[in-house]
Amino acid sequence: MSRRGRLAVFSVAGLGLAVLLVAAFLDARPFGTAFHPLGDASVRASLLERATANTVASITFDQRGLDTMGEEFILFAAVLGAAVLLRRDREEREAAAPDERREGRGQVGHMPEVIRLAGYLVLPFVVVVGIYVVAHGHLTPGGGFQGGVILATGLHLVYLAGDYPALRWLQTNRIFEVSEAAGAAGYVLLGLAGLAATGAFLYNVMPYGQLGQLASAGTVPLLNAAVGIEVGSGVVLLLAEFLEQTLVLREPGGNRRAGAGG
Amino acid sequence: MNLLPYLVTGWLFLAGLYGVVSSTNLIHTVVSLSVVQSATYVLLLTVGFRTGGTAPVFADIPLGTAVVDPLVQALASTDVVVGATVSALLLSLAIQVHKRSGTLNPDELRSLSG
Numbered sequence: 001m002s003r004r005g006r007l008a009v010f011s012v013a014g015l016g017l018a019v020l021l022v023a024a025f026l027d028a029r030p031f032g033t034a035f036h037p038l039g040d041a042s043v044r045a046s047l048l049e050r051a052t053a054n055t056v057a058s059i060t061f062d063q064r065g066l067d068t069m070g071e072e073f074i075l076f077a078a079v080l081g082a083a084v085l086l087r088r089d090r091e092e093r094e095a096a097a098p099d100e101r102r103e104g105r106g107q108v109g110h111m112p113e114v115i116r117l118a119g120y121l122v123l124p125f126v127v128v129v130g131i132y133v134v135a136h137g138h139l140t141p142g143g144g145f146q147g148g149v150i151l152a153t154g155l156h157l158v159y160l161a162g163d164y165p166a167l168r169w170l171q172t173n174r175i176f177e178v179s180e181a182a183g184a185a186g187y188v189l190l191g192l193a194g195l196a197a198t199g200a201f202l203y204n205v206m207p208y209g210q211l212g213q214l215a216s217a218g219t220v221p222l223l224n225a226a227v228g229i230e231v232g233s234g235v236v237l238l239l240a241e242f243l244e245q246t247l248v249l250r251e252p253g254g255n256r257r258a259g260a261g262g
Numbered sequence: 263m264n265l266l267p268y269l270v271t272g273w274l275f276l277a278g279l280y281g282v283v284s285s286t287n288l289i290h291t292v293v294s295l296s297v298v299q300s301a302t303y304v305l306l307l308t309v310g311f312r313t314g315g316t317a318p319v320f321a322d323i324p325l326g327t328a329v330v331d332p333l334v335q336a337l338a339s340t341d342v343v344v345g346a347t348v349s350a351l352l353l354s355l356a357i358q359v360h361k362r363s364g365t366l367n368p369d370e371l372r373s374l375s376g
Contacts, residue, residue, distance in 0.1 A: 003284070003369065010283040014276050021275070025268035032264075032313035039310065039318075039331030046332075047320060055318040055332040060339065071340050078347035085354040089361070140321045145343055212321065238350050245357055 051208040052217040057138045061223040065202040069187055072227055076184050079234045086241040111162040119161025126154035134228035138217035144227025151228065152235035164247060171240040176233040183230025190219055190226065267308040274301035288356040288366045292349055299345045303338050310334030 029035070046058030060068050130151035137143030158167045170176070194203035202219075209216035274297060281294025310331030316323060318332035360366050 003286075006283055010280065014279065017279075018272060018276055021272040022269070025265055025272065028268055029309065030264055031267050031308060032311050034312055034328075036310070036312060036331045039333050042333050043318060043329060047325060053320045055320065055329070056335045056339070059332055059336040064336070067340070071343055074344055075347050078351050081351050082354040085351070085358055139319075141317065141319055143339075145339065241354070242357075 047211065049208075050204070050217060050220075051211040052220055053139045053212050054137065054141065054143075056141075057143050057220055057224070058217065060143065061138075061220045061227075062204055062218070065191070065223065068223075068227070069191065069202070072184060072187055072230055075231060075234050076180070079180065079238050082238055082241050086245060116161045116163075119157045123154055123157045123161075126157060127151060130154055130228075130232070134224055135221065136214070137224040137228075138220040139212065139214070144224040145231050147224075148228040148231025148233075149235055151232035152239070155236055156239060159243070164243075167243075168240075171236065176236045176240075179229050180233035180237060183226050183228070183233060186226035187223060187230070190222055194219075267304065267311075271301050271305040271308060274298070274304060286367050286369065288359060288368060289353070291368070292352045292356065295352070296345060296349055299341070299348075302341055306334040306338045306341065 042059050042063060043055050045063060046052040046055040050058050050062055052058035052062065130147050130153075132147075133142035133150055134144055134147030137147065155167065155170070158170075191202040194205050195201045197203070197205045204218040204220075206218040206222070208218050215221075278294050278297030278299075278301065281297060282291055285291040285294060307330075310333065312328060312330050315328045315330040318329040318335065320327075323329075356366060359371065363371060365371065
């Protein structure tokens, strides 16, 4: 279908959808209403019964932990899918040895020393923030998913500081493949522990403790840690695939792929 | 203005959909799809909002404080994770399309070729 034809069809369909949406919104629950029976019940359950200060974490990892396991495995499957889709073709080969690559990068643009230094200086702080966000996920906003992404971002400061070979060494040494699988398996094992102890999968088997303490909320901090490891490793692996596409692989002709900045 | 947040949701959804339909670059298509999905974040948070409510995290507020609905916030966080993974997969597909056919314009992808 031509572009114009497609837009004509869309304008009719979009207009119809817009009318239906507005009609639905006119009948929707009022914005800012105080009527949240399910939300109120969840808040009561997490504060009074489960000693979890961050009620969102209690819902995510305790009250509906099974959904979160599915969510975690969506991420796992997506990383796997990206790795399969971006696997190396038979004709593709590595662009150059690390030494040559270092020269090549010098041609593209010189990395000022101060940026390199800043990257290495910020790296430990970002890693600490990432661990903090994972470890306090049941007390303050954050958790395994958010902290895992921060940890993965921190590692890529090595790349921004200009040391791609160091990052690539980390990526190709299978550390993150093992830790990603270990994180995903840890979640399932915690679920099986609940199954073995109480007969319900992912049932909280640890004592809940005191509301607001670091050691509270039962298995929620442990599940957060498992998810944090899984997400952090998964994001590293995912970005490794994309970085490899632009920085390492060459097309059969020997040219660096178009658009590669270095 | 009671309806405004809902209207923003609908507008984001339709604007993103227009982007998908009119796209001439697969990367642009993926970004437009993210715009469509961001409509669902706004819708979830709109449904869960309570006038005068604060964040449902009882780290530094007394018990019994009015808070917004934490259930939809948990759903929104799931939504964000799924959105990010879908984008990653679609971008990998776009890279493969470019490798095989040399173009990212969906209009130029006429036939299936192995």
